[in-house]
Amino acid sequence: MTEQEIIDKTNKVFEESFEIEKDKLTPGAHIFTDLGLDSLDIVDLVVALQKSFGVKIRNEEKVRNIRTLQDIYDFISAIKNEDAGKSS
Amino acid sequence: MQLKRVVITGIGVVTPLGNSIGSFIEGLETGRSAVRFMEEWTKYIGMRSHVAAPAELKDEKKIPRQSRRSMGRMSIFAVQAAEQALADSEIAPAGLSSGRTGCVIGSTMGSSRSINDVFEMMLPDRDLTKLPSTMFFQCMSHTASANVAQYLGLTGYIAATAAACASGLQAVGAGYDLIRLGRQDIILCGGAEELHPTVTGSFDVLFATSAKYNQTPQKTPRPFDKERDGLVCGEGSGILVLEEYEHAIKRNAKIYAEITGYSTCGSGSHMSQSDKRSMIKCMNEALQNAQMTPEKIDYINAHATGTPQGDTEEAGAIKEIFGDAVPVSSLKGHIGHTLGASGAIELIASLLMMEKNIIYPTLNLDEVSPDCAGLNHITKPVAKEVSTILKNCFAFGGINASLVCRKI
Numbered sequence A: 001m002t003e004q005e006i007i008d009k010t011n012k013v014f015e016e017s018f019e020i021e022k023d024k025l026t027p028g029a030h031i032f033t034d035l036g037l038d039s040l041d042i043v044d045l046v047v048a049l050q051k052s053f054g055v056k057i058r059n060e061e062k063v064r065n066i067r068t069l070q071d072i073y074d075f076i077s078a079i080k081n082e083d084a085g086k087s088s
Numbered sequence B: 001m002q003l004k005r006v007v008i009t010g011i012g013v014v015t016p017l018g019n020s021i022g023s024f025i026e027g028l029e030t031g032r033s034a035v036r037f038m039e040e041w042t043k044y045i046g047m048r049s050h051v052a053a054p055a056e057l058k059d060e061k062k063i064p065r066q067s068r069r070s071m072g073r074m075s076i077f078a079v080q081a082a083e084q085a086l087a088d089s090e091i092a093p094a095g096l097s098s099g100r101t102g103c104v105i106g107s108t109m110g111s112s113r114s115i116n117d118v119f120e121m122m123l124p125d126r127d128l129t130k131l132p133s134t135m136f137f138q139c140m141s142h143t144a145s146a147n148v149a150q151y152l153g154l155t156g157y158i159a160a161t162a163a164a165c166a167s168g169l170q171a172v173g174a175g176y177d178l179i180r181l182g183r184q185d186i187i188l189c190g191g192a193e194e195l196h197p198t199v200t201g202s203f204d205v206l207f208a209t210s211a212k213y214n215q216t217p218q219k220t221p222r223p224f225d226k227e228r229d230g231l232v233c234g235e236g237s238g239i240l241v242l243e244e245y246e247h248a249i250k251r252n253a254k255i256y257a258e259i260t261g262y263s264t265c266g267s268g269s270h271m272s273q274s275d276k277r278s279m280i281k282c283m284n285e286a287l288q289n290a291q292m293t294p295e296k297i298d299y300i301n302a303h304a305t306g307t308p309q310g311d312t313e314e315a316g317a318i319k320e321i322f323g324d325a326v327p328v329s330s331l332k333g334h335i336g337h338t339l340g341a342s343g344a345i346e347l348i349a350s351l352l353m354m355e356k357n358i359i360y361p362t363l364n365l366d367e368v369s370p371d372c373a374g375l376n377h378i379t380k381p382v383a384k385e386v387s388t389i390l391k392n393c394f395a396f397g398g399i400n401a402s403l404v405c406r407k408i
Helices: A002-020 A037-055 A061-065 A070-086 B021-029 B075-089 B093-097 B112-122 B135-139 B144-154 B163-179 B197-203 B245-250 B274-288 B308-322 B339-354
Strands: B007-015 B101-106 B186-193 B236-244 B257-266 B299-301 B326-328 B388-395 B399-406
Touching: A002 A037, A002 A070, A037 A070, A061 A070, A061 B135, A070 B274, A070 B388, B007 B021, B007 B135, B007 B163, B021 B339, B075 B101, B075 B144, B075 B236, B093 B101, B101 B144, B101 B163, B112 B135, B112 B197, B112 B257, B135 B144, B135 B299, B144 B186, B163 B186, B163 B236, B163 B257, B163 B339, B163 B388, B163 B399, B236 B339, B257 B274, B274 B308, B274 B339, B274 B388, B274 B399, B299 B339, B308 B388, B339 B388
Parallel strands: B101 B186, B299 B326, B299 B388
Antiparallel strands: B007 B236, B007 B257, B186 B236, B257 B399, B388 B399
16 A cells, blocks of 8 residues: 555545545644544544554554654554565 | 422424424424335335334534534434524523523434444444444433533533433423422423334334325324324424523513423323323323413313324323313324424424414314314314413323413
């Protein structure tokens, strides 16, 4: 999965699940202060990302460190690379 | 202790006939039925009844996402009806967070669609990880009340009644008591309900639904009629603003009516069968509470859902107290049985009848059934001074509720 595919899929989650306009979805956007998510949304964000990317991240400690959209792109990228490493 | 007087100063509805007071009344005035054939229900094995009175879910995106995410269909209806009622009452938003304003809103259960969705998501793989965070808030028994309170920022008494088809009227009764006792100044009261095959199915398995009119849905339900064969489920919400009399007078509020009497009681005899004796007790207690004699009532808005047994019992109870002197009608022919919302929606219709001095008839009452005879059944709109009304609701669990209002 390319970097751009990860960005597009992640942004789609924010557009569809959280009804956030496309132009607000910049890599540096803070998911709480800029995009308005709260603690309940984070639960739904994890569910949506799991579904979108076919990954299991619910119990990942690193989820707690996510602050910006770039953090999510990097996090998913790392998980995907880890998975690819395991399968090869 | 001097009890306070309680008046109604705002009303709002989402109904199968429309999502505003204007469209609801227009539907009643023109004798329209909102009942239609439910093609999508024909796939359920064993479902006999394929008719219902759906309301339209619209403008829900006007509710901000973070408020809306905890609302199932019925809570959206409740919030929309509550907003209308509040606007109608002209109560300033600043007063909502004083601690003296609350809400009591009832329903049969939480959002049936959301409950269904939870099991659809969870059960195939016994997997909880797919569940959205806010599903429980849509499913809980007090979902309508909690969502309205959160959305409007109410900080007073917040509660939900859960008495199936008497939930809405019990909520109004509870609000009446809270204000009478001086515990609150304003309570938003009412009920909310949503259609779902599991809801109609719960009546269908008891053979309480209408199943003979699937090809002619506008002809059912038929309250008090010789050819009635059961109820038809509807959905929506009705919310009333109840206010302490002096509080309303001080701000020069429009007053629809004063609530003067209320009673709720159990039959103690059967879970699903209506019981004439306890209905009589309930109506008599409401009249005593209002310090009124039966002949002082100008109109009775019956519960009458179109079931053979329920209508017979209610007709018998009304006949014993009121004889054939007082006009009686049921609105189930127009909007079906909106279950937990019915008490509030139909009370609102009755208040509008008081305002307009007109009585709307029982739709589909073509020939009064012999076991429902002896009442002053209204089958055509009647112009009449309506200064006092009595509203009935009867529910599974043997629960009865009756409320008396008068014009002031």
